[in-house]
Amino acid sequence: MVLVLWLGALLGLAAAGGSAGTAYSAVLSLPGTDSARAHDLLAEAFPERAGDTDTVVWRTGPGSSVRDASVRDRIEPALQEIAALDGVGDVASPYAPGRAAAAQVGADGRTAYARVTFVRQAAEIPEDLIEKVVGTARAAERDGLQVELGGQAVARTEEPPAGGSEAVGIAAAAVVLLLALGSLFAMLLPIVTAVFAVGTGTLATMLLSHVTDVPEAAPLLGASIGLCVGIDYALFIVTRHRRGILRGLDPGESAVQALDTAGRAVLLAGGAVCVALAGMFVMDLRFLDGVVIAAALTVGLGVLAAITLLPALLGFLGMRVLSRRLRRLLAASGPEPEEPGGLAARWAGFVERRPRTVAVLAVAVVAALAIPLLSLRLGAADQGGHQESTTTRQAHDLLAEGFGPGFNGPLQVVVDRPGPADTAGLVERIRDTEGVARAAAAPPSAATATTGTTVIEVVPTTSPGSRETDRLIDRLRGDVLPQAGADAHVGGVTADFKDFAAATSDRLPYFAGAVVALGFLLLLAAFRSLLVPLVAALVNLVAAAVAFGVLAAVLQWGRGTEVLGLGTEILGLGTEGAVAAFLPVVVLSMLFALSTDHQVFLVSRVHEEWVHTCDNARAVRVGLAETGRVINCAALFMICLCAVFALGGDLEGAAAGIGLAAAVALDAFILRTALVPAVMRLLGRANWWLPARLERRLPHLAAPRRRAEGSRATGPGGPRSPGRGRPGNPPPADPPRLGGRVHRAAGGLRGQSVRGRARVRHGGRHPRHHRGPGQGAARVQRIRRVRRLRPVRRL
Secondary structure, three states: OHHHHHHHHHHHHHHHHHHHOOOOEOOOOOOOOHHHHHHHHHHHHOHHHOOOEEEEEEEEOOOOOOOOHHHHHHHHHHHHHHHOOOOEEEEEOOOOOOHHHHOOEOOOOOEEEEEEEEOOOHHHOOHHHHHHHHHHHHOOOEOOEEEEEEOHHHHHOOOOOOOHHHHHHHHHHHHHHHHHHOOHHHHHHHHHHHHHHHHHHHHHHHHHOOOOOOEOHHHHHHHHHHHHHHHHHHHHHHHHHHHHHHOOOOHHHHHHHHHHHHHHHHHHHHHHHHHHHHHHHHHOOHHHHHHHHHHHHHHHHHHHHHHHHHHHHHHHHHHHHOOHHHHHHHHHHOOOOOOOOOHHHHHHHHHHHOHHHHHHHHHHHHHHHHHHHHHOOEEOOOHHHOOOOOHHHHHHHHHHHHHOHHHHOOEEEEEEOOOHHHHHHHHHHHHOOOOEEEEEEOOOOOOHHHHOEEEEEEEEOOOOOOHHHHHHHHHHHHHHHHHOOOOEEEEOHHHHHHHHHHHHHHHHHHHHHHHHHHHHHHHHHHHOOOHHHHHHHHHHHHHHHHHHHHHHHHHOOOOOHHHHOOOHHHHOOOOOOOEEOOHHHHHHHHHHHHHHHHHHHHHHHHHHHHHHHOOHHHHHHHHHHHHHHHHHHHHHHHHHHHHHHHOOOOHHHHHHHHHHHHHHHHHHHHHHHHHHHHHHHHHHHHHHOOOHHHHHHOOOOOOOOOOOOOOOOEEOOEEOEOOOOOOOOOOOOOOOOOOOHHHHHHHHHOOOOHHHHHHHHEOOOOHHHOOOOOOHHHHHHHHHHHHOOOOOOOO
């Protein structure tokens, strides 16, 4: 029935989405900025020039010129055909009369360009119109005549097809899960669950775009986060279910226990991820609201699929969730001991024995990777970082070679109602400004006489991502334009990126602070501890610092590009480069979501063991041994998905993939499986300290369930045996059979303190009172300290 309901929901949403289509918001604006004001004035005075401006560039072979009749006869008809297309506002040709047109031919006479201005912004232009422009221009190409196109709109035609990264991610997840679980059916369970969640979430986002503003990037980001956490949640439950079967539980009882323990952790993790995503509201960037809605919706559906669809699939498979080898081993040797084994258990034991060494080494690695963060600079990422085979990259290189690097990011100074003399004087002032290669007023139009608005095109001497270009924009806004007494504003794509980078830099600390604070409060209520959520908050900040440190080292310092096979000439790296302004928001949102999952998985299992044994060292060791493999598998899958973006060939994707892959790898292999367990081992019982006044006021969110009777964990004194409760009390009566061993164990221990429940499992004695060989006087001292402890309050 559950499977039928999920299939019906998926097919119903697909039908509704297919008939309704999408209405994604395409305008990413920052109201109140100087570039936004320039765009508003330009749209009011020159509607035909207010849209995206792209470039057609052509270059002739040696011994010829762009002014040759053979070249002109091929290029001019193509430009006229482009100008006649519906949606194209203006085409500025170098073959038009006037000095401005003549300046569009390079000094060597072999390179020329034409500006194609659309009536809409790049994200709003229909793709078929862009393809017509590209096809018309490229049709003029012949031997000895190279024609390329650049610009934001043209770049949309070179984007990879939708769903490609998700498909590669699913394939990578299948390989990782098959190697980790060793069973085809077990491998399919997390993937099927995540596919249902991501499919319904994406289709629901399509429908939501009709009632609220949802940007085009929202489905991609939501699907990426949903796919990662969906597989994480299902893998965590499946792993706990398989462990229960291997320890002697029936498949049905094991599924109940897995859902009662790992399922609760999944609910908590999903809530924590949604809280992390909600932190983007603090950025006060309205176009991010739709991203939050899409991602949170997909994550919520991933949690719902993990606790409803996955148990139904587990019931359908039964024992087939184990591989044939494990089923034969279980039948021949019987249930395995509860004490975990394998590589993860050996590593957990090493962390337990050498916590200081592990913590010091982990901090050293983290500090080394985070140092480049000090030189991180946000800014514009031009198309020089695209693949060399793309037309946008070829156009970028031709313009930089023929006219200088500044031609790839011209500025637009929009002046409101100047006089003719004022305009000429302002143009001269701008030309004399340091960092300006060229400045010229745009030809007047019919609207100029009515509105009185003038546009001055300014070409910097440096590339769009250069620090000197940022300084030029600040110089124009702060000195040149105010001193001229003009009501002028600096706009253009480069100025837009700079304003977005400034807004992101100013609000990013609030975003990180809100995410950390909300996550701290949630984990505080869940685990009834002050230090556990505090450690989680600090580690999350460390992971973010490492992510940005790696970005700065690779994209600005050029470190590690040879190892990655990405040359600096491909990525546009170097000390002059800048990290794209949108990357911190994307990387932080995905990183906080994944790191919160890992933290909840680890600490929930540690907390569960602590509640049952009151032994912090054992709790940390068992928790790390049983969750480390899940965390590492999830990290490997995410790293494979990030590698798809890192090797995709464009600067933005490579930067996001490199930064996120490095952060996820460090978070899983160093922070969550080394630093956090080592710190928790060193803190000891202080991990679980909480002031009594705060304890009474906090709500109970995710208290772990009581251990099943079938569990046979061995402690210092040997296997646990059922006892008779506190001395002098009669043995508890067996409750009615409600649901197998889980309910019998819970009924037999209900109403007793943590110490009392521990005594039940150790024949009436507290586990700390067991004396093993070689323990001697130190053991006696520990027993005396335990006797002085106050009883732990009842759950």
